[in-house]
Amino acid sequence: MWLAISLYIVFLLVFLLIPPLYDGIERKIRAKLHSRIGPPTLLQTWYDILKLFKKELVITDTGLASVLLSGLLMATVIITASTLPLGFSTPITSNGSSLVLFTILLIGCQLLWVSLTLTPGNPYATIGVFREALIGMINEFFLVMGLVALMFYTGSPSFDSMIRARPSLTYLLIFILLAISAFIGSGRIPYDIAEAEPELASGVLIEFSGPLLGITLYSHYLKRAILYGLLADMILLPLTRNVGIVVSAIIYPVVVLAIWIVFAVISIMLGRTRVDIAPRSMLKIYIPLTIAMLIAWLTGV
Amino acid sequence: MGTEEILNTIREKLGGIAEDIRYAKSAGIIVRVKPVNLREASHIVHDVLDAYFRTMMAVDERPINNTFAAYYVYGLDNKGINIIIETHADPYTPVLPSIADIVPAADWYELEAWDLLGIRFKDRKLHRFVLPDDWPEGLYPLRRDVDYTARPSPRITYKPPLQGPRLPVGPYHPALHEPEYFELFVEGERVVDVEYNGFHVHRGIEKLAESPRFTYQKVPFLAERICGICGFVHSVAYTLSVENAAKIEVPERAQYIRSIVLEVERLHSHLLWLGVACHLLGYDAGFMHSWRIREKVMVLAELLTGSRKTYGINLVGGVRKDINLDKMAAIRNTLAWLRSEFTKLADLVTSVPQIVRRARGTGILPRDEARKLSVVGPVARASGLNRDVRRDYPYCAYRDISFRVPVYTEGDNLARVMVRVEEIFESMDIIDQLLDKLPGGPIMAEKIEVPEGLIGVGNVEAPRGEDIHVIITGRGRPYRWRVRAPTYQNIPALKVMLRDAPLADAPLTIASIDPCFSCTDRIVVIDLKTGKKEKLQTVSIPGGCGCEI
Structure with a gap:
């Protein structure tokens, strides 16, 4: 029991450390595709965050709320990460309602993100929050729908039941639905309109600097890793019956990285959408996909 | 007729x-x-x-x-x-x-x-426009009795802070690569009106050219510093105005060399702009590759002029650097590479769905509005006005070659993108023709005399549109030199283009006129406590250029 808990803590710590590293890898890949050199090291994002933590704290009139909410956001994101299976069933995910708990925490992260970015009161940030809330409302709805569908499909609101999931068209469609919502939810181009640097001067992040920006950026990367980790779990947990828990746990960070890179490359090939176009384009994807998922589930394929 | x-x-x-x-x-x-x-x-x-x-x-x-x-x-x-x-x-x-x-x-x-x-x-409202708010009342710097060295004490002014649903864009904003200020009146994400406040770094270049520090042959070097991107355009427009006024016969070879460098400058400018437009639409891959291609054009500019930015070769009466066979071969090689690379890039950029969807139907400037405002360059051609100074008022070697002027009628951001994309191909063809027909002979006029009291007009089709210089000749230097950069004519159209448009498209719409503000200016910092003055040289920022006179 103690060995399992110790191993879980080690893997969780690794999971908490890798998002900025993955962003560093993404920056190198993006630079390569742009035909430029990029950052000097894969650890550049970590260096950036650490440097931000060393800087002085400069805040607006409403900065106290920003500080409190950023701390709460980071804590919530870390707790959410701890409820995620890391390629294997952990002491927390073996709980009978772990998937429900994860879903609630994930929504909590989004709400805290919106609340945090609303605090500075800057007009650019306010416009960014409005965009974030609009995109978030639609995306979170389908994200929750995908997770609920997963619960129905596996027959239990626990992550552990995913180990017994059998590959099928329904499972594939649930995976695609969750993959799209993870792509959009992780704030990637074309859906990064809340920041939209050339339009809104970094929008929701405009008033954040120093440690506050460091916390916000780290939380953002970790949330991105959680969303991709969920997809990695959908691939690996059913395979643990064949490959074993150890292999699954070891290759888990690699699968998360692979998903991260695929999403990064997709976003490199696209431009930014607009707030009035984004909801329409999302619904054009989500509604047919949801219908297909329901038909597949009802027909048992 | x-x-x-x-x-x-x-x-x-x-x-x-x-x-x-x-x-x-x-x-x-x-x-x-x-x-x-x-x-x-x-x-x-x-x-x-x-x-x-x-x-x-x-x-x-x-x-x-x-x-x-x-x-x-x-x-x-x-x-x-x-x-x-x-x-x-x-x-x-x-x-x-x-x-x-x-x-x-x-x-x-x-x-x-x-x-x-x-x-x-x-019968009209007059207000402070070019001069800064703290410039004293009643002192008019372009009057002859005001010395060019005059540095009046600033007056204290107060400007109330913004109130109401207004969004400041500038003077420092990621979408603006130079200091200009747009105040957008917004309802939600929709722009309902816009106010422009420019001339933040006006340098008094026209006044400087009238000063004893300058002669007719020194002003081209001043003129090219008007703009960090199309400096050669200003230099040529100035020299043309003097040469026209004084009836100076410029050798044919020099005219061809000027045309070649002007087209190289257009290639550079349009590639730069296309990259910025991609960046504004979140397509950074397009931005980086456009600038990768542009780099070769800068190398070409260095080969032709000795400077990556086409500076320093133009004079009244001709040019200072010739083009030999080696340079001609290098130009042809670069053009062949450029044609191949840019064809791929243009296909790629115009196939990205977000770029097409966001550029189509946004920032519309209807033809009649464009006509009323006499807009110039790609902005005019994208709104159905078939205007191009190279064809309409031929200068240098343009009367000897043939080229197509791309005209679109949609008047939107996409039309302005397409005009510039097509102009890049046209520019490459023009340089090819100029090289084929390059005549022999001298590159500098033998006799340069400029009588006093004459008026001359010089116009050049800059990458951003018509650049026009008017001169009244004086003794040894211009009595009056009037510079009008294309952006001066195009900015008023932004009021029409931005009104009732989505806020997200405002940066692209502003960029679509390829605004040319000030970026390489010399500013004077005055310490109000000590009165000490210090001259600073600001750094040129990519993506913008300086056309504030």
Whole structure:
């Protein structure tokens, strides 16, 4: 029991450390595709965050709320990460309602993100929050729908039941639905309109600097890793019956990285959408996909 | 229709109100009217003869004829001839009638003439325009009795902070690569109105050129510093104005070399702009690859001029650097590579769905509005106005070659993208033709003499549109040098283009005119406590350029 808990803590710590590293890898890949050199090291994002933590704290009139909410956001994101299976069933995910708990925490992260970015009161940030809330409302709805569908499909609101999931068209469609919502939810181009640097001067992040920006950026990367980790779990947990828990746990960070890179490359090939176009384009994807998922589930394929 | 027929038409239409009508080959048909007849003359030229408003030069002519003069330059594009309405105001209380309601494009020129020369325009609101808010009242820097070294003490002013649903864009904003200020009035994510506040780093270059520090041959080096991107354009427009006024015969080879460098500058500028447009739309891959291609053009510019930015080779009467066979081969090799790379990039950029969806139907400038404002360059051509100075008022070697002028009628951001994309291909073809036809001979005129009191107009099709310089010659240097960069003519159109448009498209729409503000200017920092002055050289920022005069 103690060995399992110790191993879980080690893997969780690794999971908490890798998002900025993955962003560093993404920056190198993006630079390569742009035909430029990029950052000097894969650890550049970590260096950036650490440097931000060393800087002085400069805040607006409403900065106290920003500080409190950023701390709460980071804590919530870390707790959410701890409820995620890391390629294997952990002491927390073996709980009978772990998937429900994860879903609630994930929504909590989004709400805290919106609340945090609303605090500075800057007009650019306010416009960014409005965009974030609009995109978030639609995306979170389908994200929750995908997770609920997963619960129905596996027959239990626990992550552990995913180990017994059998590959099928329904499972594939649930995976695609969750993959799209993870792509959009992780704030990637074309859906990064809340920041939209050339339009809104970094929008929701405009008033954040120093440690506050460091916390916000780290939380953002970790949330991105959680969303991709969920997809990695959908691939690996059913395979643990064949490959074993150890292999699954070891290759888990690699699968998360692979998903991260695929999403990064997709976003490199696209431009930014607009707030009035984004909801329409999302619904054009989500509604047919949801219908297909329901038909597949009802027909048992 | 020849010049004589146009003259007859003008005599017929304006004969009743004109004091004098004459033709000067260096400038065009000059019609002198009394101020009281200025509005009627403007109406006839602009509305009846359907001439575009090109520029206006206000001059302190008190040392010459004891008046303040204003020269309104109109252009009959399809005839390739200017009509200049000249009028003179009282030397003590200079007042002219405003024509901004008849010729909307004249609005800024009147404000500038008021600001810099103190010429009052009747029946319109006048306000501080070019000069900074803390510039003292009643001191007009372009008047001849104000020394170019004058550094008046700043006055204290107060500007209330923004209130209401306004969104400040600038002076520092990621979408603006130079210091300009747009105030967007928004309802939600929709722009309902816009106010522009520019000239943050006005440098008084026109005044400087009139100072004893400069001669006719030194001003080209000053002129090219107007702009960090199209410096050669300004240099050529200036030299053309002097050469036209003084009837200087420029060798044919020099004219070809100027044209080649001008087209290299266009390639550079359009590639830069395309990259910025991609960046504004979140497509950074397009941005980076456009600038990767542009890098080769800068290397080519260095080969031709010794500078990555086409500086330092132009003089009144010719050019300082020749093109030999090695350089010709290098140009051809670069063009072949460029053609192949840019074809791929253009296909890629125009196939990204977000770029097409966001550029199509946004930032629309209808044809009639474009005509009213006499907009120039790709902005005009994207709104259905078939205007190109290279063809309409041929200069340098453009009269010897053939090229297509791309015109779109949609008037939206996508049309402006497409015009520039097609112009890049056209520029490459033009350089090919120029190399094929490059004549032998000298590259500098043998005799350069510039008599006093002559007027000359020089125009060049810059990457952003028509750049026009008007000069009145003086002793050893210009008596008055008026520069009008294309952005000056195009910015007023932004009010139309931005109104009722999504906020997200505002940066692209602003960028779609390829605004050319100031970026390589010298500024004077004054410590208000000690009064100590210090000159600073700011750093050129990629993505923008300096066309504030």
